[in-house]
Amino acid sequence: MHELTIVRNLLRIVEEKARMHGVKQITGIRLVVGELNLVVPETLHFCFEVASRGTVAQGATLEIKEVPLEFQCNNCGHHFSLSSRKEISSGEEGGMGCPHCHGQELEIRAGRELYLESMEGE
Amino acid sequence: MEIKVLTDLLEANDTIAQENHRLLADCGVKAINLMSSPGAGKTALLEKTLSVLKDEIAMGVILGDVSTSRDAERLAGYGITLLQINTRHFGGTCHLDANMIKSALSHFDLNKLDILFIENVGNLVCPAAINLGEDYKVVILSVTEGDDKPAKYPAMFEKADLLIINKIDLLPHTDCNLEIIKKDARLLNSRLKIQELSARTGEGLPQWWEWLRSLCN
Numbered sequence: 652m653h654e655l656t657i658v659r660n661l662l663r664i665v666e667e668k669a670r671m672h673g674v675k676q677i678t679g680i681r682l683v684v685g686e687l688n689l690v691v692p693e694t695l696h697f698c699f700e701v702a703s704r705g706t707v708a709q710g711a712t713l714e715i716k717e718v719p720l721e722f723q724c725n726n727c728g729h730h731f732s733l734s735s736r737k738e739i740s741s742g743e744e745g746g747m748g749c750p751h752c753h754g755q756e757l758e759i760r761a762g763r764e765l766y767l768e769s770m771e772g773e
Numbered sequence: 774m775e776i777k778v779l780t781d782l783l784e785a786n787d788t789i790a791q792e793n794h795r796l797l798a799d800c801g802v803k804a805i806n807l808m809s810s811p812g813a814g815k816t817a818l819l820e821k822t823l824s825v826l827k828d829e830i831a832m833g834v835i836l837g838d839v840s841t842s843r844d845a846e847r848l849a850g851y852g853i854t855l856l857q858i859n860t861r862h863f864g865g866t867c868h869l870d871a872n873m874i875k876s877a878l879s880h881f882d883l884n885k886l887d888i889l890f891i892e893n894v895g896n897l898v899c900p901a902a903i904n905l906g907e908d909y910k911v912v913i914l915s916v917t918e919g920d921d922k923p924a925k926y927p928a929m930f931e932k933a934d935l936l937i938i939n940k941i942d943l944l945p946h947t948d949c950n951l952e953i954i955k956k957d958a959r960l961l962n963s964r965l966k967i968q969e970l971s972a973r974t975g976e977g978l979p980q981w982w983e984w985l986r987s988l989c990n
Contacts, residue, residue, distance in 0.1 A: 689926075
């Protein structure tokens with residue numbers, strides 16, 4: 652699970668920020684997690700709960716803002732999200748690339764995000 | 774109090790990855806992060822590569838597995854420096870990370886190497902997000918895994934520099950459609966190079982040798 656790697660990195664960052672700002676107890680953490688990372692929020696919560704014990708972040712509320720994958724077609728400029736990935740596959744079910752022009756060159760415009768937006772503490 | 778942070782969660786890893794990359798570049802070494810599902814043929818490809826190119830290209834190998842040194846045993850005997858990392862010592866992570874590679878690099882005489890292969894833990898998900906300091910990401914997908922994998926694992930295929938479709942000798946025994954693999958992999962990555970080969974029979978391997986040679990020029 653790379654949720655654990657992410658949580659370890661998160662704790663390193665928040666502990667340093669807490670030190671910098673004289674925060675003795677972190678009460679809230681806000682994360683932005685894009686769909687491309689294939690991170691499972693429940694697993695992230697679980698790893699955080701376990702790994703934060705004994706740290707300044709123990710007991711903090713972890714808020715995860717999920718960002719869905721968004722694509723842009725390099726051929727016609729059409730922007731679209733997905734409800735399921737097979738819509739962009741060129742498999743026999745159809746959905747040949749761009750749903751608008753069937754273009755075969757797409758770019759990811761949103762969904763890569765993986766960052767700590769802010770934290771609260773006292 | 775609220776503190777605005779806006780820090781990437783993998784920044785710590787990326788910082789170390791950049792250090793690794795600088796060290797490798799200073800020593801003139803090209804590093805390849807070899808990724809795939811378990812059993813797709815990473816070690817088999819490396820076995821053939823060491824056997825054929827060992828007198829032509831100075832190579833080193835870092836092997837990542839959760840446990841055992843079986844891959845290292847398979848690759849021993851070619852006279853090259855190998856290092857096996859067992860991630861169970863780091864908590865059993867399913868991928869290598871930049872910190873593990875940083876420690877590993879001190880085991881190699883980097884000034885004597887042309888290419889450093891890093892065989893990642895078998896996993897099509899996590900390694901895509903974790904930079905090691907490599908120059909190239911090479912993904913191996915075998916025909917027995919099915920042609921829906923690029924669609925199911927977009928992050929891995931989007932970030933790859935080279936896709937190797939392996940086990941093409943088994944194609945007659947599968948329903949795998951190579952055109953679907955190639956189309957879906959290129960959908961998010963139009964610059965992706967693709968090679969079709971069989972590490973076992975040797976079919977298609979010359980294109981892999983040529984690509985490796987081109988890295989050393």
